[in-house]
Amino acid sequence: MNTTKTEFLSKSAQVSAQIKTAIRQGYAWPGGYTLFGVTASGGCLCVPCMKANFKAVVWDRKNDARGEWCVIAIECAQSLEGREWIEENGEAEGFALTTCDNCNAILND
Numbered sequence: 001m002n003t004t005k006t007e008f009l010s011k012s013a014q015v016s017a018q019i020k021t022a023i024r025q026g027y028a029w030p031g032g033y034t035l036f037g038v039t040a041s042g043g044c045l046c047v048p049c050m051k052a053n054f055k056a057v058v059w060d061r062k063n064d065a066r067g068e069w070c071v072i073a074i075e076c077a078q079s080l081e082g083r084e085w086i087e088e089n090g091e092a093e094g095f096a097l098t099t100c101d102n103c104n105a106i107l108n109d
Ligand SMILES: [Zn+2]
Pocket: 045, 046, 047, 048, 049, 050, 100, 101, 102, 103, 104, 105
């Protein structure tokens, strides 16, 4: 087998299940943190954009397109710095808000 980690992650059934769960629920349970997709091109996508473009997400994953819709992982805003903290102190500390690459929605909770 000569499968790269990206190919493995993008095609794994576990990730497909996580994407469907994220689209259904929108938030991590328990915890209530915002969920978002991480793409093969290194971008982030909010749940509403993944939902609205689900066909593109499925196509990119199936064809390993490595494009802007090729979601390889679902992450949770718990892994990001808090929105209030970044808005108050973040820029001075070198942090920036994480936004959806499609609609610019802020993903930090
Ligand atoms: Zn979006």
